[in-house]
Amino acid sequence: MNYNFDELIDRHNTDSVKVERCKSLFGTENILPLWVADMDFRTPDFILKAIQQRLEHPILGYSMTPKNFYPLLIKWIKEHHNWDLKREWIGFLPGIVPGLSFTVQCFTEPGDEIIVQPPVYYPFFHVVQKNHRKLVYNQLNEVNAKYEMNFEDLESKITSKTKMLILCNPHNPGGRVWSAETLKRLDEICSKHNILIISDEIHADMVLPGSTHTPYATVSDSATQSSVTFMAPSKVFNMPGLISSSYIIPNAGLREKFVEFLEASEMGGGNVLAYAATVAAYENGEEWRTQMLDYVQGNINYIADFLKNNIPQINPMIPEASFLVWLDCKKMGMETDDLFNFFSQKAGLGLNKGTVFGPGGEYHLRLNVACPRSILVQAMKQLKETIDASRY
Ligand SMILES: Cc1ncc(COP(=O)(O)O)c(C=O)c1O
The missing domain is CATH 3.40.640.10 (Type I PLP-dependent aspartate aminotransferase-like (Major domain))
Structure with missing residues (x-):
């Protein structure tokens, strides 16, 4: 079976932390949420079905x-x-x-x-x-x-x-x-x-x-x-x-x-x-896990290639595990708070601020790539356009 990780699923009105906390964390709801470490992929059907099956019993x-x-x-x-x-x-x-x-x-x-x-x-x-x-x-x-x-x-x-x-x-x-x-x-x-x-x-x-x-x-x-x-x-x-x-x-x-x-x-x-x-x-879970990891690896490769070719001042640490990409933005020449605000307020991208991870987090942001690739394509477009526009 081929699972579809490209499906876009609206998480509004589900009390999702990733979506509902944007206003308080980034000061705006008009943002692509690429932070909290959960995935925007459908929880696999065999898990949803197991829960539904249990709910068929009324107690x-x-x-x-x-x-x-x-x-x-x-x-x-x-x-x-x-x-x-x-x-x-x-x-x-x-x-x-x-x-x-x-x-x-x-x-x-x-x-x-x-x-x-x-x-x-x-x-x-x-x-x-x-x-x-x-x-x-x-x-x-x-x-x-x-x-x-x-x-x-x-x-x-x-x-x-x-x-x-x-x-x-x-x-x-x-x-x-x-x-x-x-x-x-x-x-x-x-x-x-x-x-x-x-x-x-x-x-x-x-x-x-x-x-x-x-x-x-x-x-x-x-x-x-x-x-x-x-x-x-x-x-x-x-x-x-x-x-x-x-x-x-x-x-x-x-x-x-x-x-x-x-x-x-x-x-x-x-x-x-x-x-x-x-x-x-x-x-x-194994088949789903393997396909999901391949998709995530594809997303990591996409981000790495895009940054290398278009925004070389941002260096991603290529992960060996997980869907989190640690971005070294030192060469952008901004302090961490300004960097975080630049991404959220100007580029409309909600990433985790590096300094919350303690010493060594300065000049970094954490990007969650466990989402349909089209979201990342949109995110990179917004980032590139904002960086280009801010030079003038
Ligand atoms: C290293 C690590 N530990 C624990 C957690 C969360 O664990 P739990 O939700 O089971 O408390 C996370 C979530 O991002 C994590 O990255």
């Missing part, structure tokens, strides 16, 4: 986890990431960002230091700071238009109070798929200092053709024993509004502590529609 009562939920998840992770999971390692989480916050609360104390690697997905900062832990930056280096971890800086930042590092694997916004070698080096340093790694792997299934995702916990025994991994079908199958994700904790002691925390917060289970959708995704 939406308290529900157990479906029997095939964990077997399907285990099979998916084995087939896609070559990781053999034991059933008892895994449990349900109502969202990965809440999960990050739970780990901070469960495994650290107020005043403890937690390392993040900016520029990075900004809720990593919030879950540390809003829980009154100390945020420590281990900024990534840019080498040959790709991000690399800076291990010297990491070692220099570790103190007796450093308890945790939140890893974005693959990386958002840089789209970097961390190699096994990089993750091993990270483990060597963190294991030596008893630092727990929280590996956010929400983009694992969004790895683009030519790259392979390595789950952090698989790189060594010490990584297996000193990490918490989060995964979800939400990004790859465009169902983040359903809130369905999982934790994986092989270490029994860590797992017991985390489960106790979740139980004390009465946060054990998911909702009936999320369960139905997740089962359908892991059961039927």
